[in-house]
Amino acid sequence: MRVLLVDDDPDRAAVVRNSLRQMGAEIAAQIGLDADLRAAIARTTPDLIVVDLDCPYRDYLEDLMQINRENPRPIAMFVGEEDRALMAQGVQAGVSVYAVDGLSPKLVRSIMETVxxxxxxFRQLNEELEKSRTALSDRKQVDRAKGLLMTHRGLSEEEAYRYLRKLAMDQNKRLAEIAETVIAMADLLKR
Structure with a gap:
């Protein structure tokens, strides 16, 4: 596991770095708060981002949110001061864990495993959701194409489905692709 560590305090960073190494993690890079986080991520391609700071500020959290939208990855944030509004904003930014005060190697390991x-x-659920959306969209396309075939060729629903399936097998394409082509052709002929 490659980790990008964001921390300006060398003593604090040493605790986190040592704990991560004990877990078998590789510290891809350590940068300060003023460094270009987006460039550091592109350069090091970390599996995990650990942000360790005294007090997060809104602009930094907004940057994290934008970066996490572009290329999601787990983020753990250790902060010195509690601020519930900033904590909520951190969670919105994609921070998986927001830990306040008191770093110990055991706590860091536990938090990293949780993150x-x-x-x-979360990634698995998103992938499953995307597959379900795609399947639903494909199903709608097939149903629409079947309806067109039933209307314009006088086929039953079963015959229309078999016809689409045969076309898909003959052309070595997915059923949804064939359905999309049938719909496009029908739209073209309407004009």
Missing amino acids: LGHFHR
Whole structure:
């Protein structure tokens, strides 16, 4: 696991760095708050981002939110001061864990394992959701194409489906692709 560590305090960073190394993580880079986070991510391609600072500020959290939209990855944030509004904004930015005060190697390890577990589960759910959306969209296309074939060729629903399926097999294409072509042709002929 490659980790990008964001921290300006060398002593604090050493605790986090040592804990991560004990977990078997590779510290891809350590940067300060003023460094270009987006460039550091592009350069190091980390699996995890750990942000360790005294007090986060809104602009930094907004940058994190934008970066996380572009290229999602787990983010853990350790802060020195509690600020519930900033904590809520951190969660909106994609921060998986927002821990306040008191770093210990055991706590860092526990939090990192939790962050990774939650992130992987979230990614899996998003992939499943996208597959479901695609399947639903494909189904709608097939149903629409069947309806067109039933109307314009006088086929039953079963015959229309078999016809689409045969075309898909003959052309070595997905059923949804064939349905899309049938719909496009019907739209073209309407003009």
